Amino acid sequence: MQVRIARIFNTYGPRMCIDDGRVVSNFVAQALRKEPLTVYGDGKQTRSFQYVSDLVEGLMRLMEGDHVGPFNLGNPGEFTMLELAQVVQEVIDPNAKIEFRPNTEDDPHKRRPDISKAKELLGWEPVVSLRKGLPHMVSDFRQRIFGDQKDSDAASSKSSA
Template sequence: MGSHKTNVVGTLNMLGLAKRVGARFLLTSTSEVYGDPLQHPQVESYWGNVNPIGVRSCYDEGKRTAETLTMDYHRGASVEVRIARIFNTYGPRMCIDDGRVVSNFVAQMRETWVRLHHQALRKEPLTVYGDGKQTRSFQYVSDLVEGLMRLMEGEHVGPFNLGNPGEFTMLELAQVVQEAVDPNAKIEFRPNTEDDPHKRKPDISKAKELLGWEPAVQLREGLPRMVSDFRKRIFGDHGTTEGAGTGASA
């Protein structure tokens, strides 16, 4: 409920402010607007496949409503807006606490990414829900920042998919974490959660053409940078060499 209220009421408040002061408004939407997509990869013109009464719908539908409000203000009140549909993003400085294991699969795989890293660094099994065959795409934070800057400085409203089209299964992701953090880490399977999307991959043709943007950092390049940052924050400034994987340094 809190997630839906934030996305709807919060967006409405900020749109009102943008109208009053004549500001350009950026809506950081999400790939979750596509739900469990029947189209793969997902293009911006795809309307999505969302369960409106599912356990994840408060976030999915909240962002979809936020996009509706943003375009209403753009068309009806001439507010200058930009819409970015952000796919899973990772990198240094993420909040470690976001990775705690919770009963429901959280809306953005960003938190699952953090949880896997935290588990590996703590010598805990890597938790994979379901059979691990569901896919996600992961972009490095600097690529996202560059995309947002180009969107805000450009003339196109959007929405634009901002994500890395490199696609990994959850099992492959866990194995990449193994390689970078601890090759001896065990992978533990648990029952999957309701309405977990089976596939997620952005089509970024629109961003390439109109923004001149595409991600530059691939998973196995960006991952060690994140691992290095997590080691420093979990174990101290000097890090630790115990159990350090082959890719632990930046």
Template sequence: MGTLNMLGLAKRVGARFLLTSTSEIYGDPLQHPQKETYWGNVNPIGERSCYDEGKRTAETLAMDYHRGAGVEVRIARIFNTYGPRMCLDDGRVVSNFVAQAIRKQPMTVYGDGQQTRSFQYVSDLVDGLAALMEGEHIGPFNLGNPGEFTMLELSEVVKETIDPTATIEFKPNTADDPHMRKPDISKAKELLNWEPKISLREGLPLMVGDFRKRILNEDEGKDA
């Protein structure tokens, strides 16, 4: 409904409209890596489906407003993004691992940890969104870092960065968890002249410094 309201506003005032969609629209993909032409493999009644289908519907609305009312839309399909100033307990895997390792808690891995994700640093995403909004191409564009890591590999990078003695705790996997997630960004490279520059090993320490400061302040507040 928020997307519908904002598209109506964009139509009235003649604004260019950015829809920040998501890699979740691909569901548990049968194509790897995922191209923008792939329609996805989504369970429409699954536990994750209100998010998946909500974003898919938002893309439909954006394209209908573009075709039917001439609204200038831009669609970005954003893959896992991390960086400073994220919520400490937002439930995303990078935030979870970093906060848990700093707090000396075991890192929680769901399932066997072999599912993969691709992690892009926030400044790369901002550059991609700016290129999309300043350009003439509608999209959709995959904006993500093609560097692919299993959850166990991610936990190893977090250990290297924060605490080599950090441990892992395995828990049952969540329903409809995608097994693989990796963007094909050839379209963004060609049409937006964009690709991510910062690797996970470069970007993670920048996030860790920020999390460490905030968790330390949190702990000091508890002692006060």
């Protein structure tokens, strides 16, 4: 048995824990609940975000291939925390407020994976952009936070018929 090693970078998508403390789920849950989006520091620190299906594809290629790694699996496209908050605003609520709070001491300024080894040896790179993947996560969070209004409306109209 050979061990394979993957370094997994920020991943988002449906079925994440709503209150897991990760920035994407925090912003989505805050915007849906009409709470201010909390940005720490000046919001210029960067992160990269990969959609869950991209991660799964990368892991499958790693497990089915001949290379053991380590491989960075993440999206090299960078967003500042402020840009991420603005994308969440665009998708959920353009009137959502952004609230700045003091930054933590240990917050890295930049976090971006070098995926050149995964591209070269696994033929893998992420294909789902943040703007394409985020609405799927938002829809899932909305349903879990508020319940599916369509299903409950349909059920109530059937029971009254």
